[in-house]
Amino acid sequence: MTEDTLLNPQILEVRQLPRRFVDRVSVWPRRASPGVIARLLIEMQLLRYAAWLAPLVVVALIWRQSALPLSQAPILMIILVGFMELRVLRAPPAQRAKMDRDAAARVQDLLRVQGRAALTRIAAGRGMQAGALRLVVEQSPLRLLPPLTFVTVQAEDPPRVVDLDEAERAVLAEELFQGALTERALHSANTAEDEFLREVELDARGVSAHARLAAALG
Secondary structure, eight states: OOGGGBSOGGGGOOSSSSOOOTTTSOOOBTTOOHHHHHHHHHTOHHHHHHHHHHHHHHHHHHSGGGHHHHHTOHHHHHHHHHHIIIIISSOOHHHHHTSOHHHHHHHHHHHHHHHHHHHHHHHHHHTOOSSEEEEEEEEOOOOSSOOOEEEEEEETTTTEEOOOOHHHHHHHHHHSSOTTOOHHHHHHHHHHHTOOEEEEEEEGGGOOHHHHHHHHTO
């Protein structure tokens, strides 16, 4: 995500690193498909709560005699919302305990390798001699839905989300989520470890002369 890819780039303002987005701000990308827009709407808690409670409203409208009992049963509503949010849309602890941790570790290794490859090309292309870049990959914890993944490159001094140009965004697209590392595979690994924000850091001093030469040659 960069200023050029968002309708609301003000959400990229950083107070501390890493900058998180899930459950904190609404992300509205430019030129988003209807499917992406629908997925972003599902991410809004109030809309989901309304969807879970909609059947109770329908029952109250059809059977008027049940309207008063339902309106006086907030515990039922809390239980329904809690079940859907914590047991259906999120993996409960018992299920996470059965997931393959070794497979999850392999996916995280792939993310580190591909992430460092992308950051190396970006740092070399910028001619960075010092400082560090952080690739931050954050996913929504909601399951049973297409994975929602936010990718940013962040940096310190001052803390910020790096404004990548079109070529640098293309580097991320070329290097990330290739082969066995898919968004769904990463989501499964994150679910197993109950951690949905991952960082890959690169110190610009470690960028090889070969990478710098390749960047210089275009």
